[in-house]
Amino acid sequence: MPTLTERYIAATTASLPAESQQDVRAELGVSIADAVEARIEQGEDPAAAERAVLTELGDPVVLAAGYADRPLHLIGPRYYLTW
Structure with missing residues (x-):
């Protein structure tokens, strides 16, 4: 059974282009592991x-959009400057 971290990374990388998925998976895995380790060292329960x-990283779809440099709106500042 996959861990929460594995499921989160899979959800984040699912909508990314194939050529960038492995890099994002590795970068995100290290980043999450480091942050979890820091919290554990401060006495927090591992789970x-x-x-x-x-939770702090937020919605995986939003995070993926940031990695892909993809806006999350259909109509916005590109077409309506006062948006």
């Missing part, structure tokens, strides 16, 4: 630390 780190 709670993992959940807190993933």
